Amino acid sequence: MNILEVNDLRIYYKTMKGIVKAVDGIDFFVEKGKSVGLAGESGCGKTTFGLSLLKLLPTNGMIESGKVYFEGRDIYPLDEKEFRVNVRWKEISMIFQGAMNAMNPVFKVEDQIAEAIKLHDRTVKRRDALEQSRNLLKIVDIDPMMGSHYPHEFSGGMRQRAMIAMALACNPQLIIADEPTTALDVIVQKQLMDLLRRLKQDLDLSLMVISHDISVLAELCDYLYIMYAGRIAEWGEIEEIFESPIHHYTHGLISTFPTVQDEERLKKFIFIPGAPPNLLDPPLGCRFHPRCPAATEICKREPPPEITKISDKHYVACHHPRGLKG
Amino acid sequence: MTEESLIRVRKLRKLFPVRRNFLSSLLSSEELHIHAVDRVSFDIKDNEVLGLVGESGCGKTTLGRLLIRLIEPTSGDIYFRDTNITQLSQKEMKAFRPKMQIIFQDPYESLNPRMTILDLVGEPLEINDLIESEADKLEQVSKILELVRLMPAEEYVFRYPHELSGGQRQRIAVARALILHPDFVVADEPVSMLDTSTRGEILNLMMELKGLTRSYLFITHELAVARHFCDRIAIMYLGRIMEMASSDEIVKNPIHPYTKALIEATPVPDPSSRKDKISIKGEVISPINPPRRCRFYTRCLYGKDVCSRLEPELIDVGGGHLVACHLDNS
Numbered sequence: 001m002n003i004l005e006v007n008d009l010r011i012y013y014k015t016m017k018g019i020v021k022a023v024d025g026i027d028f029f030v031e032k033g034k035s036v037g038l039a040g041e042s043g044c045g046k047t048t049f050g051l052s053l054l055k056l057l058p059t060n061g062m063i064e065s066g067k068v069y070f071e072g073r074d075i076y077p078l079d080e081k082e083f084r085v086n087v088r089w090k091e092i093s094m095i096f097q098g099a100m101n102a103m104n105p106v107f108k109v110e111d112q113i114a115e116a117i118k119l120h121d122r123t124v125k126r127r128d129a130l131e132q133s134r135n136l137l138k139i140v141d142i143d144p145m146m147g148s149h150y151p152h153e154f155s156g157g158m159r160q161r162a163m164i165a166m167a168l169a170c171n172p173q174l175i176i177a178d179e180p181t182t183a184l185d186v187i188v189q190k191q192l193m194d195l196l197r198r199l200k201q202d203l204d205l206s207l208m209v210i211s212h213d214i215s216v217l218a219e220l221c222d223y224l225y226i227m228y229a230g231r232i233a234e235w236g237e238i239e240e241i242f243e244s245p246i247h248h249y250t251h252g253l254i255s256t257f258p259t260v261q262d263e264e265r266l267k268k269f270i271f272i273p274g275a276p277p278n279l280l281d282p283p284l285g286c287r288f289h290p291r292c293p294a295a296t297e298i299c300k301r302e303p304p305p306e307i308t309k310i311s312d313k314h315y316v317a318c319h320h321p322r323g324l325k326g
Numbered sequence: 327m328t329e330e331s332l333i334r335v336r337k338l339r340k341l342f343p344v345r346r347n348f349l350s351s352l353l354s355s356e357e358l359h360i361h362a363v364d365r366v367s368f369d370i371k372d373n374e375v376l377g378l379v380g381e382s383g384c385g386k387t388t389l390g391r392l393l394i395r396l397i398e399p400t401s402g403d404i405y406f407r408d409t410n411i412t413q414l415s416q417k418e419m420k421a422f423r424p425k426m427q428i429i430f431q432d433p434y435e436s437l438n439p440r441m442t443i444l445d446l447v448g449e450p451l452e453i454n455d456l457i458e459s460e461a462d463k464l465e466q467v468s469k470i471l472e473l474v475r476l477m478p479a480e481e482y483v484f485r486y487p488h489e490l491s492g493g494q495r496q497r498i499a500v501a502r503a504l505i506l507h508p509d510f511v512v513a514d515e516p517v518s519m520l521d522t523s524t525r526g527e528i529l530n531l532m533m534e535l536k537g538l539t540r541s542y543l544f545i546t547h548e549l550a551v552a553r554h555f556c557d558r559i560a561i562m563y564l565g566r567i568m569e570m571a572s573s574d575e576i577v578k579n580p581i582h583p584y585t586k587a588l589i590e591a592t593p594v595p596d597p598s599s600r601k602d603k604i605s606i607k608g609e610v611i612s613p614i615n616p617p618r619r620c621r622f623y624t625r626c627l628y629g630k631d632v633c634s635r636l637e638p639e640l641i642d643v644g645g646g647h648l649v650a651c652h653l654d655n656s
Contacts, residue, residue, distance in 0.1 A: 041521040041522065041523060042521055155609055155610075157609065158609075185381035185382055185547065186381070186547070186548075186549075186588060186591040186592055186593075187381065187587060187588065187591045187604065187606060188609075189591065189593070190590070190591035190593070190604050191604075193593075194603060212521070212522060213522070213593070214522075214595055215593035215594060215595040216593055218593065218594065218595050218596055218597045218600075219593050219594075219597075219600055219601075221597075238597045239597050239598055242595070242596060242597055242598075243598075252523060253522065253523060254595060256522050256523055256525070256526050257522070257550070257595040258550045258551060258553070258554045259550055259594050259595060259596070260549050260550045260553055260577055260589055260592045260594070261577075261594060262553070262554070265553070265554055265573065265574065266554040268526075268530055268533075269525070269526030269527075269529040269530050269554065269555075270526050271523060271524055271525065271526030271527040271530070272523035272524065273527070274524075275491040275492070275493060275494075275521070275524060276521060276523075291523075
């Protein structure tokens, strides 16, 4: 069963220079109890997509079209109050990018978590909310005594754990983690990934992980979506995507990651030529064509076909899929 | 070591004083210092790429800046070939500067937004009086721009940094560092701000242009990148070098428990090889007046009594593999 289903979502930003089509027709699913990764480079629209699921877009961001179903219920038509009471944090919560700045520096950590609890259930007494927030800290491996400290007294890894505790405050079913480990050192990153995996198991959570680092997603996710310039290029079961990437962008992205384990030293690093496009004025046709090794005339003229099925759990949008005729 | 060393570092130390308010300075007379780099000794060979790998706050950037004397050491010596550059006056140092250059981490911050590419890349030449005329400057700058693949150069020379992508900006930073044909270049996390798809391009470029310099110190927090880019790797933890060996050796036969943990923690882009818990505990201790013992003691799973009393020295365990750990010596 799908806990989250997104159909043909389009989100545009109105800016002084014109309209930025940050998300341009995305279909997306999260199966209950699974974790789904969303990979893409900076500026491809992945954070916008994550924020839109919680209706937290900046004021110039408009939802042009599309439907978002949570457990079969269309959640976009809900008004702000209903959304806040019934969906945001109650059902879907988020771990924001940059734990350094996501917390309020002048409140104690336990108070900030308690605030989230009280905001969604006014009947909870302050003392109970505090007790609950200390429990949450324990779940994420922070000594509950530390709750009475301020965010600046926490290390980067602890702050990120506290963010996770805050996301868990109202027992949501789906957590969106936006770059949960970026800017953390590898050892802290590894410990956080272990924590997220454990929580997903113990609390039967569904996860959506947004990251530019596909090696992090490879460790965490069951499914992987590859996003490029506001669109989904390829998605499928993570093992299959890594084993036989079909879109040239996916293939390039996976190859650019050197691994420690390689037997031989690489003579050359692999890269994708060029830079990601400006979404104010994306290339015509397939948006990846200026950087694609297999691009032909048709790629310059026509957008790629609708996302098509390769196998039961593998879909791609490309004129010339790798390893397939077309 | 039989090969000639380009840089020799001996017991290099950099302490940063910790500022305290008036009241607490009355209550305690103990002076507090951040031990950013603490009695570090190593060599960089001629024609070698040495990787300096460590987590944030371990002192790797400080060490890089010390080597080219962007900041002054507290004590210790740095020899550039046969000259002890820590003893030079600022004026004498100026003659050495063209031989040592740096590529900074963030190409969005390190390039002056008001200068054209021509002025940015030509600045090192101007400072060192190496140009005869404007035409000469244009020619030299164009030449290096073509080498860093900003072609045709005429299209770039009169543009400003904001008109370029991150990868292109970092190529400007590389051109600035290499235009003087230095002997030694410190590259401080040169690709960490770039998109993953484009960083390989910069790394390849730095490799190809190695002919314009002799040795690199490549500072990074990513062991995977260092493993492929560098000849040798030094692992740094809290101001000390813990292990140092050829990049093949350090990845295949790590000895120090910290190096092992780093390798285990490095994510692999392959969902079929997920790893379990890593062998490390706790968090990094404060670098302010660290105790005189193994700095990794509180996080090490194999710590012994001696580790809590004595600070291990970096010693050769054979074949140029250096380790600072008591466990190995027993």
